[in-house]
Amino acid sequence: MKGIRNLLNKVKPNFEKGGKLEKFRSLFDAVETLLYVPDKVTRTGSHIRDAIDMKRTMIIVVTAMVPALLFGMWNAGYHHFLATGEFAEKTFIQIFTFGLLKVLPIIIVSYVTGLAIEIIFAQIRNHDVPEGFFVTGMLIPLIMPIDVPLWMVSVSTVFAVIIGVEVFGGAGMNVLNPALTARAFLFFAYPSEMSGTRVWVSGLKSGQGIIDGFSGETVMGYAASNRIDQMPFSPSDMFLGTIPGSIGETSTLAILVGAIILIWTGVGSWRIIVSMFTGGLVMGLILNLFAVNDYMALPACQHLIIGGFAFGAVFMATDPVSAAQTNKGKLIYGFLAGLLAILIRVLNPAYPEGVMLAILLMNVFAPLIDHYIIEANIKKRLKRVQTSNA
Amino acid sequence: MSETIKIRKGLNINLKGKAEKIFVKADKAELFAVKPTDFYGLVPKLTVKLDDTVKAGSELFYDKYKPQIKFTAPVSGKIQLINRGERRRILEVVISPDEEIEYESFKQADPATISRNEVIQNLLDSGLWPTLRQRPYNIIANPEDTPKAIFISAFDTAPLAPDYDFVVKGKEQEFQYGVNALIKLSGGKVHLNVNSEYPPSNVFSQAQGVQINKFKGPHPVGNVGTQIHYIDPVNKGEVVWTISPQDVILIGRLFLKGKYDASRIVALTGSEVLKPKYYKTIGGSCIRSITKENVKEGELRFISGNVLTGTKVYQNGFLGFYDSQITVIPEGNFHEFMGWLSPGFKKYSFYRSFFSWMNPEKEYTINTNLHGGKRALMITGSFERVFPMDIYPMQLLKAIIIEDIDLMEKLGIYEVAEEDFALCEFIDTSKTDIQSIVRKGLDLMIKEMG
Numbered sequence: 001m002k003g004i005r006n007l008l009n010k011v012k013p014n015f016e017k018g019g020k021l022e023k024f025r026s027l028f029d030a031v032e033t034l035l036y037v038p039d040k041v042t043r044t045g046s047h048i049r050d051a052i053d054m055k056r057t058m059i060i061v062v063t064a065m066v067p068a069l070l071f072g073m074w075n076a077g078y079h080h081f082l083a084t085g086e087f088a089e090k091t092f093i094q095i096f097t098f099g100l101l102k103v104l105p106i107i108i109v110s111y112v113t114g115l116a117i118e119i120i121f122a123q124i125r126n127h128d129v130p131e132g133f134f135v136t137g138m139l140i141p142l143i144m145p146i147d148v149p150l151w152m153v154s155v156s157t158v159f160a161v162i163i164g165v166e167v168f169g170g171a172g173m174n175v176l177n178p179a180l181t182a183r184a185f186l187f188f189a190y191p192s193e194m195s196g197t198r199v200w201v202s203g204l205k206s207g208q209g210i211i212d213g214f215s216g217e218t219v220m221g222y223a224a225s226n227r228i229d230q231m232p233f234s235p236s237d238m239f240l241g242t243i244p245g246s247i248g249e250t251s252t253l254a255i256l257v258g259a260i261i262l263i264w265t266g267v268g269s270w271r272i273i274v275s276m277f278t279g280g281l282v283m284g285l286i287l288n289l290f291a292v293n294d295y296m297a298l299p300a301c302q303h304l305i306i307g308g309f310a311f312g313a314v315f316m317a318t319d320p321v322s323a324a325q326t327n328k329g330k331l332i333y334g335f336l337a338g339l340l341a342i343l344i345r346v347l348n349p350a351y352p353e354g355v356m357l358a359i360l361l362m363n364v365f366a367p368l369i370d371h372y373i374i375e376a377n378i379k380k381r382l383k384r385v386q387t388s389n390a
Numbered sequence: 391m392s393e394t395i396k397i398r399k400g401l402n403i404n405l406k407g408k409a410e411k412i413f414v415k416a417d418k419a420e421l422f423a424v425k426p427t428d429f430y431g432l433v434p435k436l437t438v439k440l441d442d443t444v445k446a447g448s449e450l451f452y453d454k455y456k457p458q459i460k461f462t463a464p465v466s467g468k469i470q471l472i473n474r475g476e477r478r479r480i481l482e483v484v485i486s487p488d489e490e491i492e493y494e495s496f497k498q499a500d501p502a503t504i505s506r507n508e509v510i511q512n513l514l515d516s517g518l519w520p521t522l523r524q525r526p527y528n529i530i531a532n533p534e535d536t537p538k539a540i541f542i543s544a545f546d547t548a549p550l551a552p553d554y555d556f557v558v559k560g561k562e563q564e565f566q567y568g569v570n571a572l573i574k575l576s577g578g579k580v581h582l583n584v585n586s587e588y589p590p591s592n593v594f595s596q597a598q599g600v601q602i603n604k605f606k607g608p609h610p611v612g613n614v615g616t617q618i619h620y621i622d623p624v625n626k627g628e629v630v631w632t633i634s635p636q637d638v639i640l641i642g643r644l645f646l647k648g649k650y651d652a653s654r655i656v657a658l659t660g661s662e663v664l665k666p667k668y669y670k671t672i673g674g675s676c677i678r679s680i681t682k683e684n685v686k687e688g689e690l691r692f693i694s695g696n697v698l699t700g701t702k703v704y705q706n707g708f709l710g711f712y713d714s715q716i717t718v719i720p721e722g723n724f725h726e727f728m729g730w731l732s733p734g735f736k737k738y739s740f741y742r743s744f745f746s747w748m749n750p751e752k753e754y755t756i757n758t759n760l761h762g763g764k765r766a767l768m769i770t771g772s773f774e775r776v777f778p779m780d781i782y783p784m785q786l787l788k789a790i791i792i793e794d795i796d797l798m799e800k801l802g803i804y805e806v807a808e809e810d811f812a813l814c815e816f817i818d819t820s821k822t823d824i825q826s827i828v829r830k831g832l833d834l835m836i837k838e839m840g
Contacts, residue, residue: 005725033763037729041722041758045808045825046815047697048403048549048719051737051744053762055730057769057819060743128763172766172820265743269771325770325784374785378800385625 008032026122030115030129058134060267064258065138065315071254072247073099076146079244080202085211102146102202103247109150111137113157121166130171132178132321136160139179139315142248143308143356144186145199152190156182176363177322180356187356195352197221200244218244219306220345220352228294238305249311252304259314268318271327272334276313279338280304287346295346303342312341312355317362324366326373333369337362394586395620397607399778401740401813403549405697406753407717409657409666411556416656416669419679422465423473423482423708424450428701429520430529430829431836434461434480442469447494447516447650450483458533462517464652464674466492482708485674498648501571509574513641516650520711521637522575525615525624527832528807536577537631539622544594544635545585545605547612548696548812552657552668552714554635555591561639565593568642572633573599583617594635610778615810619779624804636714640673656709660697660718661755662686671709677716678706689721691758698812699825722759730762740776740817765820776813779805783814787824790831795838798831807832 014021015028032038033055042049074092076099081087087095114133122129140157164181165174187194198204201216219238222231233243241251249255262268284300291297304310317323317337324333337358344354351357426434433454438444444463453459463485471484497504497512510533513519522531522540531537544554558565572580579601584590586604595602603621610616614632624630633641636654643651652673659666662685669680677692693700694710697717701710709716734744738754746752773783781802789797808825815824 005727036725036727037759037761038763039723039725040760040763041691042760044823045699046812047691047693047700047702047717047758048756048816049760049762049821050741050817050819051734051739051746051761052741052817052819053730053821054765054768054819055762056743057741059731128765130765132768170766172768266741266772267743271771320770321768323770326782327771327774330771370785374782374801377780377782380780381625381800381802384623 004035008035023123026119026129030119030122033128054131055134057267058131060265061135061262061315062138064261064268065135065142065248067254067257068142068248068251068311068315069103069138071241071251072142072249073103075099075241075250076102076202076247078242079200079216083201083204083211083214083216084209085214098202099146103141105150106141106144106148106153106247107138109153110140110157113154114140114161117158117161117166118171121170125170127170132165132171133161135319136178136182140182142315143179143183143246143311145194146202146247147199147205148186148193152186152193156186159185172321174321175367176360177316177319180316180360180363183356184360200246216244218352223295223298223306224349224352226294228298235302235305238302243306246308246311249308252310255310255314262314262318268314269320269323269330271330272318272323272337273313275331275334276317276338276341277304277310279335279340280309280313280342281338282335283339283342287342298346303345307345307353308355309338309341312359313338316355317359322363322366324369324373326370329366329369329373332373333362333366336365394604394606395617397605397611397616397620397778399775400547400608400610401776401817402547402608403697403738403756403816404751404753405549406661406755407659407663407666407719408550408753409552409659409668411553412667413655414667414669416671416675416680417682418487419672419675420486421470421484421676421706421708422463422467422487422672422674423484423676424461424463424674425482425708425710426451426461426480428711429461430527431833432530436472436480436483438469438483440469440472443467444469444485445492445494446652447496449517451480453530456532458514459519459530460514460517461520462494462650464650464672466490484708493649493651496644496648496650499645501567501574501645504574506574509571512644513571516644518637518641518644518650521640522631522633525618525630525632525807526804527836528809529832529836531631532629535629537575537629539578539581540572540576540631540633541581541583541614541618541621542572542600542633542635542638543583543612543614543617544590545583545612546696546714547585547609548698549609550657550659550666550715550717551612551696552655552659554714555588555594556668557655557657557714558591558593558635558639560593561642562593562596564639564642564646565635566597566642567645568638568640569597569600571641571645572638575631578622581617581621583614583621585612607778610776610810610813613809615805615807616778619781619805626799626804628804634712634714637712654714656680656713657715658684658718659715660693662688662690662718662720673709673711675709676706677703677709680716681705681718685718689723691719691721693717693719697756698816699809720755720757722757722761724759726759740772760821762819762821764822767818767820767822769819772817772819773814776817777810779810781805783811786831787811787827790827790834793834795835798835803831803835 077095160182164178284303287296340358341355434451445466465487467487470486473482524531582600737744786801
């Protein structure tokens with residue numbers, strides 16, 4: 001380990017101001033801080049600081065996504081081999097490897113594109129490379145259909161990082177969740193690649209070797225076309241995640257494991273997660289009351305385990321930058337996001353899934369929610385003055 | 391006795407190096423100093439020059455804007471050095487002490503029997519006035535104000551903080567005299583706030599003329615700012631004063647003996663101290679007289695005060711005016727390989743993102759490393775978990791950063807001091823220097839509000 005440190009120390013002067021590789025300062029800095037926690041000590045204020053930093057926080061979030069990712073890889077293989085009719089003869093390793101080889105390129109493209117842009121902006125703005133993309137770079141692949149063309153992943157990442165984050169002033173200043181921005185961009189720019197019945201299972205679009213009659217439709221697909229009774233999935237399939245869907249969104253179980261990690265470490269807000277599930281449940285129950293079709297009559301709790309609901313509630317809505325910032329605000333924000341997600345999902349025929357739009361919409365409203373919460377605090381303080389003067 | 395006020399939000403940081411309850415007489419320091427930098431916003435005007443001789447209680451400098459506030463020598467001796475910093479700002483007025491301390495004489499009387507003005511005058515003359523600080527702004531109290539109340543926090547919950555019940559032992563009369571002076575000064579009550587976890591020392595429980603309030607909870611429950619917030623919060627236009635128990639004793643001693651006797655007790659604490667214990671010393675002492683031969687080898691950070699709010703001093707620096715504690719911890723100026731990825735069984739964190747949560751009872755050694763790079767304020771909701779006031783800490787900070795005076799006022803700037811944000815700064819993921827931001831906000835308010 002000493003060798004790496006010595007090497008870094010030796011080349012460091014080249015990257016500092018006035019050095020011949022000054023243009024790559026941000027890149028060097030990113031690599032150096034990745035390898036070593038900086039030797040900076042406290043100058044003012046508290047002499048000791050918590051061991052946590054942004055890298056640790058972000059790596060916790062990535063860790064929380066790993067169960068969903070691993071399951072997503074297996075699920076990709078599982079559905080592909082179901083479609084080709086070869087499932088029975090494949091081993092677990094073969095199934096998983098198939099998915100791995102499908103998913104890995106998407107992850108690599110997402111990270112390489114995103115980090116390159118982040119590093120360039122860090123260099124231009126003369127600050128350190130922010131860690132936010134650790135998470136965004138993993139979120140983007142997890143919400144893509146398995147057969148998404150890699151160039152689309154790249155283009156959407158560029159869009160998300162530049163339009164979603166950097167134009168607002170960089171990580172921490174953005175209004176919208178960057179990963180959802182990427183997905184929304186693809187959804188509206190290339191709808192045929194992002195929705196329909198043929199994009200969720202690998203190989204279905206090309207149609208080669210697919211057995212007759214195999215349908216890659218998602219639960220949402222069946223439900224939106226009023227064929228819930230023909231759906232081949234049971235609620236336990238939906239909970240475990242052996243259903244078609246975006247790479248990381250299908251397994252509610254794997255997502256809940258992530259949720260536990262986020263809540264236990266204190267990195268993710270339990271308020272948002274719990275209130276969003278509650279909001280979804282409440283809207284599901286309201287729709288049940290006025291049900292005129294099968295979709296509206298779908299048991300409320302089943303809404304929480306299909307589509308992107310659980311994934312959105314646990315990993316998307318909880319992004320601290322784009323969510324509400326006050327504790328009370330988070331409860332309201334999560335609840336409304338859950339409410340809207342199910343409302344859009346069931347009642348708007350143009351959008352098979354409402355979670356993405358609901359969260360983006362609530363991202364926009366989050367500052368307004370906070371504003372009213374804080375105004376209430378201000379009013380309370382002013383009232384105190386009046387009573388003490390009276 | 392009133393009902394116990396319970397606070398849930400906060401954090402006790404369990405550090406290694408708690409002072410053992412033994413009094414040791416410290417060697418007399420070779421040098422003493424009074425540091426104008428201990429007093430926020432002070433512009434000092436010197437009244438002494440090099441080689442002048444002074445007595446304990448002789449004026450060294452005064453406040454340029456309130457000349458009646460004087461700062462005096464803790465011991466008699468000769469002015470050895472006047473240390474200046476950038477733009478000739480005075481940093482330290484250093485005194486080389488006499489063998490025997492000679493004292494200036496001041497009025498000797500039970501403060502209960504003399505007028506308010508006489509009490510004020512005696513405090514101003516002796517240089518003990520600066521022991522009184524005011525909220526808002528956490529600066530030296532203005533002698534022309536009458537505060538709506540005076541608050542004494544009789545316990546400190548900061549990491550490794552001295553136990554005041556032990557420190558004040560046997561000083562009943564001095565404390566009572568000090569309290570009598572405060573009663574004269576206060577326009578309302580004098581609040582004495584004690585920890586309900588254990589029965590308070592007689593010095594506190596038998597003090598006459600004070601309202602005793604009981605508090606319970608994690609740090610910062612011992613911060614006087616937290617206590618004010620729960621008992622009688624500061625609104626716009628109101629002023630309260632605060633003072634620490636040891637300073638009450640100094641005031642008591644002034645009225646009892648008619649002299650400025652700056653003897654005080656200091657806890658020497660921290661993981662790098664060989665035998666942490668309590669020392670009897672004199673205010674303004676060179677800390678070497680206390681730390682010598684009792685600290686470990688290596689690069690160390692010497693702090694006058696506690697690890698959260700104290701002042702960095704050199705190993706032959708001086709004890710701060712308000713401090714009752716010296717802390718010595720290791721410097722952290724080294725690179726740690728992949729530190730952010732390690733499981734972290736030995737890393738202290740408020741968050742459970744390191745495996746140290748499995749061992750909550752452990753006493754930690756924490757060095758001065760920042761443990762990460764500075765970032766934008768991204769993480770929300772964590773400050774609220776260690777900030778017990780009904781104030782939105784993140785929003786107030788942002789109001790300060792954008793210098794929105796109106797918003798700062800609305801969000802409660804009058805109630806807070808830097809120290810109230812120390813825990814936020816400690817747990818902050820983005821490594822922002824929050825206490826200096828708060829100080830900047832307070833200074834801005836002073837400038838704008840006059």
